[in-house]
Each structure stands twice: as structure tokens, then as C-alpha cells.
Amino acid sequence: MRGADNFLRLQIKGGARGPNSKPIHAHLLDRVSKKIPTSTTIDASHASAALNGFLNQFPNLKNASKDLAVAKWQAWIYDIEAAGGKLKWSEVRALRTMIGESIGKLSGPLGDRSSKQLNQLYGALSKDLKTAAEAAGAGAEWTRYNTHFSKA
Numbered sequence: 001m002r003g004a005d006n007f008l009r010l011q012i013k014g015g016a017r018g019p020n021s022k023p024i025h026a027h028l029l030d031r032v033s034k035k036i037p038t039s040t041t042i043d044a045s046h047a048s049a050a051l052n053g054f055l056n057q058f059p060n061l062k063n064a065s066k067d068l069a070v071a072k073w074q075a076w077i078y079d080i081e082a083a084g085g086k087l088k089w090s091e092v093r094a095l096r097t098m099i100g101e102s103i104g105k106l107s108g109p110l111g112d113r114s115s116k117q118l119n120q121l122y123g124a125l126s127k128d129l130k131t132a133a134e135a136a137g138a139g140a141e142w143t144r145y146n147t148h149f150s151k152a
Helices: 003-010 024-035 045-055 062-067 071-082 089-102 115-135 139-151
Strands: 041-043 086-088
Touching (some): 041 115, 086 089
């Protein structure tokens, strides 16, 4: 075991730190950022497909879609389409984090959305991020970064 792998195996939940008292996740993210800068534009097709899937559940029930908060995803689709289907790496990461923090909560900015939809969108954003990281040669680093959070 070496480097980031060693840190991961020795981590203490919520308190693992690397050199210079920097949190381990920050070290792991630094490794990703060396290969894929936060300003990099990435394809958001998985996220777009997931959002469109939500809207297509009730094509003939426009009022029901509004009552079920399905139509609220429309603005997100417009934003992605207006950007040509591409978003900044940092935006996709931040959005995925916000969604992850909202899953299962009844309050907050996404409290009216179903947990199933949030999980689907979280997974779609994760695919978009992984695809971009692999394309930039940072696939292994991105996997280590994600593994850190899944075990924390």
C-alpha cells in the first residue's frame, strides 16, 4: 500500500488527514485536478438523459407532472441544453454533491424531489464525471477520490 491507498486504509471517519494537516479528500482531489482542471467543460449527456426521463414519465398528464414536481426538472434541462450539453467539471461536481446531500431529506432546495429521482440523477452525474476523468487520464485518481467518500 502506498500514497493515497495507504491513507484510505488508515483513515479515521471524518478525521483522516494527509501531509500538512490537509484532509485526505483534498489530496485526492488535487491529484484529479492536476489532470482535469475545474474549468474543463465536460459532456453532461447522462444527466440530461436522466432528467428527460423524469419528464417523459407522464407525457399526457401535464397537471399531474406539476403536482408531482416532475416539471421542476425542466429548468435544469433547459440549462444543460443552453450550454450545448456541456457543463464545467466544477459545476457538475458541485451539483452532484448538493444532490447527494439532499437524498432522503424532506427539506432544503431539493426536498420536494423524490429520492429515487435524486439517486438516478446522482448516478448519471457520477457517470458524466467518471467519463470525463477517464478521458483526461485521471480515471484511477477519480476512483480513489470517490472510494474515499464511499468508505468514510
